[in-house]
Amino acid sequence: MATTNPTDIPRTLSWQGETTGCLRMIDQTLLPMELREIDCDSVEQVWEAIRALRVRGAPAIGVAAAYGVVLGVRSAASGSRDEFDAALDKTATYLASSRPTAVNLFWALDRMRQFAGGHPEASPSELTALLLDEARRIDDEDRAMCAAIGRVGAELLSDGDAVLTHCNAGGLATAGDGTALSVFFAAAAAGKKIEVYVDETRPLLQGARLTQWELMQRNIPATLICDSMAGWVMKQGRVQAVVTGADRIAANGDAANKIGTYSVATLAKAHGIPFYVAAPTSTFDLALPDGSQIPIEERAAEEITHGFGRQTAPDNAQVFNPAFDVTDAALIQAIFTERGVIRPVTTENVRKMVGSSAADN
Numbered sequence: 001m002a003t004t005n006p007t008d009i010p011r012t013l014s015w016q017g018e019t020t021g022c023l024r025m026i027d028q029t030l031l032p033m034e035l036r037e038i039d040c041d042s043v044e045q046v047w048e049a050i051r052a053l054r055v056r057g058a059p060a061i062g063v064a065a066a067y068g069v070v071l072g073v074r075s076a077a078s079g080s081r082d083e084f085d086a087a088l089d090k091t092a093t094y095l096a097s098s099r100p101t102a103v104n105l106f107w108a109l110d111r112m113r114q115f116a117g118g119h120p121e122a123s124p125s126e127l128t129a130l131l132l133d134e135a136r137r138i139d140d141e142d143r144a145m146c147a148a149i150g151r152v153g154a155e156l157l158s159d160g161d162a163v164l165t166h167c168n169a170g171g172l173a174t175a176g177d178g179t180a181l182s183v184f185f186a187a188a189a190a191g192k193k194i195e196v197y198v199d200e201t202r203p204l205l206q207g208a209r210l211t212q213w214e215l216m217q218r219n220i221p222a223t224l225i226c227d228s229m230a231g232w233v234m235k236q237g238r239v240q241a242v243v244t245g246a247d248r249i250a251a252n253g254d255a256a257n258k259i260g261t262y263s264v265a266t267l268a269k270a271h272g273i274p275f276y277v278a279a280p281t282s283t284f285d286l287a288l289p290d291g292s293q294i295p296i297e298e299r300a301a302e303e304i305t306h307g308f309g310r311q312t313a314p315d316n317a318q319v320f321n322p323a324f325d326v327t328d329a330a331l332i333q334a335i336f337t338e339r340g341v342i343r344p345v346t347t348e349n350v351r352k353m354v355g356s357s358a359a360d361n
């Protein structure tokens, strides 16, 4: 496989043109073997891209959904405002059905809906253009949040640290440099020598396919391990911290992230290693007092029985395939947000830091 110059890597997702344009994104299902962009011209294509994990990672899903709203409403731009509002409702409800766990999806859709509600005077065609501006703002803000999270988290890493991460919380999962990975990039930019152990992240290998690829593109020393090796790596004293992203964080700090994260956090606790979560405030769901009510996506059995080209289980094997788990706040040393560090992770501290800006419906 040819190595890509980092400056040649296109943005994970970007809007092309004006309201008649399209949403361009890297098709992440093809990485690392092929770096291909696809154009979504319809809301159905965006829904499918989110569902199939062509675009994935909580913040990136939110940004994709915001642009998806523009694709869903633009055909109603020449009708009445009532028709437009009905199309907006239908589009948002439809996009909300693509994946259940990452709250950024619902946060972005609510923000688009509320924005439209705040412009009762706008004609449908004006509002279509204004909604595109709002989606671009969500995109830009996400990029800025990533940079701020990186700066905040990098403070807690020391020169020479090796850090373990799970799944992909990098540029591919956001509009910017990522959440967990932006911490490593910021630490490296500040002159700290950082090495990363990358959990491969079964069953869809976001760690092996995406995180290992991203870190290599950015010249961050990275070592790939199977998920089942994390405990042994910790016992050998190879890592000094764990940093992951999150898909939804409840008011008490319980954090849903890719399946396997809870095991890593439990192992970190057993070995006295700090476990950190890096996430923007758009990933908090203050309507949920704790993580017990976070909806956990279950995905197709084939992801486990027929992963990546060959059958790896007997025909008709019974399978349980939750895509996420919830790590208890008590296992999390600190949460890095774009506004600062939440530590210790308590409801009071979460509310103080996140306030009313998070999903709270």
Ligand SMILES: CSC[C@@H](O)[C@@H](O)C(=O)COP(=O)(O)O
Residues within 6 Å of the ligand: 053, 056, 057, 058, 059, 102, 166, 167, 168, 169, 170, 173, 174, 178, 179, 180, 206, 244, 245, 246, 247, 257, 258, 259, 323
């Ligand atoms: C900054 S991304 C944080 C999380 O969304 C990420 O760690 C994760 O679990 C992604 O899961 P995925 O199923 O690949 O969308």
